Amino acid sequence: MFSPLPMKQISIKVLNEDLPGASVILAGLSNFSPDNRPYAENALTEIPGQHFREQYNQAKSRLDKISALVSYTPAPFDGEVTTITEAELEEANQWLGEAWETCSDFEERQRRLTEESRNISQLETSLANFSNLDVDLGQLQQDQPFLESSIGMVSSNRVEQLKDAIGLDGYLLFPFLRSEKESHVLIIGAKRTEHSKLKSVLDTAGFRPLDIPPELHTEPETAKSRLAERHAAVDENSQQLNLEIVAWRANALEGLEQTAHTLHLAAPYVALGEAARRSGKLARLQGWVPAEDMAQVEAALQQKLPNAFVLESRDPLPEERAIVPSVMRHSRLFKPFSSLVMQYGVPRYGEVNPTHLFALTYILMFGMMFGDVGHGAVILGAALIWRRKLGSFTPFGVAAGISSMVFGLLYGSIFGFEHLFHAWWIAPLSDPLYMLTVALLWGIGFIVISSLLNIINHLVQGDRLGALFGDNGLLSLLLYTGMLGTGYSLYAEGSVGGFWATLAILTLIGIFAHKLIEQEASIGERILVAFIETFETITGYASNTLSFLRVAAFSLNHVALAIAVFTLAGMMGDTGHWITVVLGNVFILVLEGLIVAIQVLRLEFYEGFSRFYAGDGKAFKPLTLS
């Protein structure tokens, strides 16, 4: 519960032919994570299923492309679990290949129609532009005895260079309709025999000549209507193509579902990757399984594998801790908190899983900083109403709402009204110093627990030196205790307590000495680094502790904001008063609620997790059929 589940490294030796079947069985259990490390035995060198993998990748890519084009979403897998043979996969891939050929043709036709539509639009724009020009375009279109001319489009950012380039051959270029991407240009020059010179440079420049309707000059309206007709024809062709695609989809649906089913079942064998090796008729696969699931794995293999197999398992070796995947199984209640913890990182195998502590402290701090029965009830209600949209995050909203309501009762606050009922504990603004003291004590407790967890984590990893001398180790914790004791003595008795001061100084010397020894540098550099790092330890503890004052500050802020809203409301008439109260509460709920949620997360991550949680573990990625 408080650390990832104990794992077993398993090795399954099977006959070659049973390897795909074994992968499907394990995927059905969803508790086997392949271990892709090289094998110790040199005998098992060959990675099986190369052709299978290639076929699968090609088929999957084809299915994805077809799905995107015809808007098909494969249904979640719920069919019979069988083993897919290479021949079946090849057959599915071949079917998909033929299907994609048709779809690729659809896609190409779509592209051409889009291109044509774009060209017609450009022509329409040109037409509008030409109609304003005092130029006989008919002349430009006709073959002239001494003049050569072209109208077309080129990339806008190359117009100037093209102008210079054809200028070398004596041609003139006039851009007349520029857009960000393309520009219309008119090219004129004296006619010459070596026409290919201009053509060659225009081809290189990607010049696209414009097909100007011959009626343009004499009958612009006819030209316009012709272009409109062409546009309509393109639209009709597009509609026709869409109908063809829909019809094809209806015909191919069964085939798509079958192939999707085949690929679902083929995926586990592909996902095995280098975790499976073979030599001759024997194959072996290795991976990680939660220790509590071992019996289930063995029973499933015994029941479903047709031939004999050998299952071996062992505990992870100490040197393997960094690569053992971490499995955390949480109840529905803790899932959203686990997701937030994962945002920071995956716990290392053996490391303390902070999810439960995070959930408890997050909810408590949220309530302390945003205590209001009314606002809490709104959060609770919203979480319940939108539970479908929130999905697994619903318990998070519910818990935050309840916590806010409970602290609202303790603070005597409902929608900012502070006098409707008596506070069960304390109204924050009645004694701000008391609130700040509580927050400070809460912070001290939080930091002490975080440091203890850090010590435990080091001990679990076998790092005794780190547990004792490392950052946030035992010595640092004692230094913190000494600092707190000294501070309290100074505050309460007006003098530095002898015991606490001695503790602080001795631990400080210990930390400094350790940092001095662990450095690998010249003595001067060692002293400098050790001094800075030791100083950083002291300032770190002090600033982190003070950081928790925000817990009280936000509870005070909540009340202060409510007072501001009521002061504003008091300046209004009856209707204005209630409108201001409602809008003010919405403002507090949305803006302050969001800020508090972020601030609590910040306290958790920066003041808590950074002390004890490496978060660089390996996520458990089991073979699945989904």
Place this chain on the structure above:
Amino acid sequence: MNSQRDQAYLKTRVGIYASRLLSDEDIRILKQMSLHQLGERFDLLPIFEQEIETRQKSGLVEHQLLQQLMNELKVLLRPLSGRSRGLILYWPRKYELYNLKTLIQGKWNNLGIQEIRHNLYALPENIRLPHEALLQAENVQEMLRQLERGPYSQIASQARNIYEEQHENFSLGAAIDRLYYTGMLAQANITDCSDKRGLKKAIGSMVDRQNILWLMRYRLVYQFAPSEVYYLLIPYGGQIQRDKLMELANVEGLDTIIEQLPEPFHSLLAGSVNITDARQRLDFWVSDELRKLMLGSRDGVVAALCYLISRDTDIWRLYAIIQGKLLGMTNDLLDEAVSGIKGSAGSEEAA
């Protein structure tokens, strides 16, 4: 990136990294070393000791050397943000453009997925195209459709034009190279670097080198008309600008071109017997210019860019030596291979 702290970090890093750059003497010594010695010096022994084909070994060496360069790039990127980061991150895009060329030409020539994949550079994700999706395209049209939906739509349109009109294959490569350099110049223009003059000088020297070589090649080898030659050049070089390029595009013959070139190119290339000779001289010049700028610029971004380009050149020279040793080349052939790489500040050689 403007803070003094970030400038100091970048300059210190470049200062430390600069000691890794190879001098001509280093290259001479490396050429004399055995494969085992080279493996020891550059941590490549595990690759050399593997029982795999020479081609595979060569691929692994290339991958590892490129990885070293990308790791250094990552370190130099650390303090950078905004446009300075954009500029430094633009530089390795040349590898992605090589990949793009490989992908298009591979599909064009109906090569298998494995064959094309083998020839792609492994790059960091933030500058990489979705190779796998592109490789799974079943023909060149499908791949061009995919590319047209991404940041390389301009190249894809050009390639489609070439594919459909059956134009010469080289124009695709020329378009890709031109896109790279113009993109680099555009990045330099908008960056907030404090030594813009140095930055433009660095990029300008590469563009000048490229323009001179393209000019010679298009005019003398492909025999293009002046207008086409000029269109294919980049009119924003360091020392050879628009008007001079227009003038040069009209010139015929290697000697006449060299005669018309402004200084320092005129003296540098005087007596070149062919384009290869001219390229080697230009490469030495670019390499020297970049190293001088790296050490002399007051801006860390300029120093970092010059370092990366110089380091890139060195890595390909080293790769050429190792590949030559793997293939059992004679020292003469090795000399030729290495000098062919020197100063691949440009683009086409490394491809």
